[in-house]
Amino acid sequence: MANQHTLQRPVCVEGVGMHTGKRCRVTVKPAEENAGIVFHLAGECIPALAEYVVSTDRCTTLGRDGVRVMTVEHLLSALVGTGIDNAHIEVEGEEIPVLDGSAMPWVERLLDAGLCEQRAPRQRVQLVRPVSVMAGDRGIWAMPHPERLLIATVHYSHPLVGTQVAWFALDKIDYREEIAPARTFGFWEEVESLLARGRALGGSLDNALVIFPDRYSASLRFPDEVLRHKVLDLLGDLALVGVQVEALFVAVKPSHTLNTAFAMALRQTILGEVEQ
Numbered sequence: 653m654a655n656q657h658t659l660q661r662p663v664c665v666e667g668v669g670m671h672t673g674k675r676c677r678v679t680v681k682p683a684e685e686n687a688g689i690v691f692h693l694a695g696e697c698i699p700a701l702a703e704y705v706v707s708t709d710r711c712t713t714l715g716r717d718g719v720r721v722m723t724v725e726h727l728l729s730a731l732v733g734t735g736i737d738n739a740h741i742e743v744e745g746e747e748i749p750v751l752d753g754s755a756m757p758w759v760e761r762l763l764d765a766g767l768c769e770q771r772a773p774r775q776r777v778q779l780v781r782p783v784s785v786m787a788g789d790r791g792i793w794a795m796p797h798p799e800r801l802l803i804a805t806v807h808y809s810h811p812l813v814g815t816q817v818a819w820f821a822l823d824k825i826d827y828r829e830e831i832a833p834a835r836t837f838g839f840w841e842e843v844e845s846l847l848a849r850g851r852a853l854g855g856s857l858d859n860a861l862v863i864f865p866d867r868y869s870a871s872l873r874f875p876d877e878v879l880r881h882k883v884l885d886l887l888g889d890l891a892l893v894g895v896q897v898e899a900l901f902v903a904v905k906p907s908h909t910l911n912t913a914f915a916m917a918l919r920q921t922i923l924g925e926v927e928q
């Protein structure tokens with residue numbers, strides 16, 4: 653069984669938030685065994701757990717006692733993707749910087765700082781019964797399975813995107829190569845309505861892949877980059893379960909709302925089993 657890991661030294665990153673358009677600074681610091689991932693801002697500490705989700709409108713926002721931190725999913729995905737279990741994340745601002753819209757800048761900085769193996773074993777639980785969350789034509793399922801496997805699919809009516817399906821062996825995946833580079837994307841028609849709603853104020857062609865009616869705004873990093881970004885987001889949202897869960901996961905058209913509801917359902921199932 654693998655042990656827990658933290659960082660060898662702090663990592664400081666500054667940038668603009670995708671949704672607020674405001675500058676923010678984040679310092680990811682080493683943390684003790686079993687600390688988990690905890691955000692610190694405005695005098696409040698907010699554990700990266702599903703019960704602290706306060707909004708899922710285009711991004712995942714955590715909050716506690718009126719203090720909020722937006723767009724936590726790419727940083728959380730990078731942390732779990734690189735095998736970091738414990739970290740204190742100090743945030744000056746209200747949103748995690750979007751950087752290039754992928755998790756790659758985070759992964760590079762975290763790996764540059766280096767990982768530090770701790771003595772406690774990584775918390776990993778076996779699922780003993782299926783868990784699912786469904787909404788309309790979307791759904792996420794977890795079924796007991798000795799390996800962590802994920803089958804994911806997305807469908808868009810846009811002819812350039814269409815239906816994309818892939819599966820990933822989460823215990824063996826090279827997160828840095830296969831998932832981290834996939835960028836945030838948006839359809840050109842959506843951009844105007846997002847701006848009208850005060851969203852995506854920090855969005856630009858430097859931090860998001862825009863899908864025009866006849867082309868992408870930049871060359872793709874993967875043929876199925878859209879699907880892989882959805883997987884990146886899902887892994888970040890599943891970090892909110894707080895432990896690794898051994899299961900076969902199936903995600904059909906995942907969204908932050910669905911992902912975080914599923915993380916909560918999974919968390920309640922696991923906590924319920926521990927108490928019994």
Ligand SMILES: [Zn+2]
Pocket residue numbers: 725726836881885
């Ligand atoms: Zn995302």
